[in-house]
Amino acid sequence: MHILPLIEAKSELTDGGLPPEPIVLSTRIRLARNISPFSFPGWASEEVREEVLDKCIQTLSALGTLSSAVALRMDALSALEKQVLVERHLVSRELTESTGGSGVIITPDQHLSIMVNEEDHLRLQAVRSGFNFKTAWSDINTLDTVIEGELDYAFSSDLGYLTACPTNLGTGMRASAMLHLPGLVIQEHMEKVIRMVNQLGMAVRGLFGEGSEATGSIFQISNQQTLGETEESIIKRLVNILEAIVEQEQNARQMVLETKAAKLLDKMGRALGILQNGHLLSSEEAMNLLSLMRLAVDLGLLDEPYRAHIDRLFIETQPGHIQFTARGEIEPGQRDEQRARRMREEFRRVDGLRISGGGAGA
């Protein structure tokens, strides 16, 4: 299996260096870059795409920053391996669906990755756990500068970086954060928040980007605009909006605790009960249950170390990961059994939610 080292390594999102935090799960910045004089991947012949892929892999693998990175050609990967990479947010679904001449380069800790011949020749990505734009920007900016020294980026002094789709023109940057907003979801305030965020020029999406659902009360918020503004300014605007949302989420949680504490406690308790004792769990239900468990950690009802545990399970109980662990494609029904077994094992030691004065605490 080509991707086994990646699955077995400690990665930024499954074993983040910093302790994970409430509300902001992770920070991500990606830059779209293209190389002169090649046509954009969507217009390029298969031959040109292959040429670009070879050139990029060769050049990038030689860089110090990427010396221990894994270079993968998409056509060498099984459908299952591709799915695992999507679930880890290391490649886009679009890249897995592309025909020939595409690939990805990934550092062992997976906080840097570069897709080759997705919509653009290069899509550089830096990921950090938690609310960490400073580090993510420094990572990606450094990587970008190093690559720019080796490859001839398509650049216009008027427009900035040229991209296949005009929505990425200029900085080519998409900065985003993954937010856990169960309070706003329970209070039914998300529609209002999304409207507000959109009015401020930012986009709100589900866990797997455009068109995906916000399963588990997880939302991805990112900039829409890439032109006419510096990267730092875009990030600063985004951070301001994210900070406002974090505050709204905190208020919403406070309101839930004041007005619906018993219901929320019951909901979290049942979620724990199902994780500990269920025998069939769909991927979507698992996400929703884990989301409630993360909230339980935030509220001090589960021990702090479970937070990192839960973040790892968010990824490792996705369908691809469940199959990959089982060493092969298995039926959805069996996946649901395996997922439930994994959850039972992971949560069996928890002796109820830790409620002061309650009956089921440890």
Add this chain to the structure above:
Amino acid sequence: MHILPLIEAKSELTDGGLPPEPIVLSTRIRLARNISPFSFPGWASEEVREEVLDKCIQTLSALGTLSSAVALRMDALSALEKQVLVERHLVSRELTESTGGSGVIITPDQHLSIMVNEEDHLRLQAVRSGFNFKTAWSDINTLDTVIEGELDYAFSSDLGYLTACPTNLGTGMRASAMLHLPGLVIQEHMEKVIRMVNQLGMAVRGLFGEGSEATGSIFQISNQQTLGETEESIIKRLVNILEAIVEQEQNARQMVLETKAAKLLDKMGRALGILQNGHLLSSEEAMNLLSLMRLAVDLGLLDEPYRAHIDRLFIETQPGHIQFTARGEIEPGQRDEQRARRMREEFRRVDGLRISGGGAGA
């Protein structure tokens, strides 16, 4: 509290002498009797009803069999106490709603009880846990004979015992069993079974008799006919039908295990999880969850001693019992919290369903 000794005593249904068994939860026989020359309670003046009540309590309390029995006048009981008696099947809802001059006499172990001035002057009841018509019939027949020596029963040599409602005329007997039929419910065979039982002249009801729902897959099956047939013959016909239903339930469970094992296991596991970790439980949901736990015991997934435990909880988590234990009437929301707390305490020691080769067993 007048009924406290009854709640605190070991009773037939909460601490049955024999080990409880699968499918047939309990056996019950009641006899309707009236006393000459008094009018039936529904037609009698309050004065006459009081006279009958006094006479019955005096006479019956003096009997050796009932020497340690508790005699309760309905008008001396609080609404909550009445509700507890209904939940224990010691009095009918009708008796609790009657105006003046009615009461009940109950032996400490609660396997014998006599309602006074319900629809008839006397309603004698014998209850036994499990499938036990022989003992129940012997109990009630003995009691009936003793009472007949002391009171002048209204009896016609043509019709047999005279009763307020013609449907009870003759033997005045209603024999019934409480059956736990989750297999037939899951297989959606109950409608067919009910039709069959009705065609054979027997009635099917929910846990609390006429008009009640079959919550927790518990059904009460009883004879309809009371006239033109001896008590022994009616009981024999009922027992034959019950044996046939028990066999159908066993077959249904086998079928469920062959075709829906994973789903059933998941359902039982989730039920356990909610009992162990829920914080709000309605009475109806509690019944349904306990029903699944009783099935888990039957299938060897929970230790046998839990069966008696579950049977006790079926009764003790009813709304009246929950309030009685809390020493006063409390809001439904709080009842649901208390009920959930009781369940968490009762099930916290269970370490998952005991599945061979599974991950969560003890």
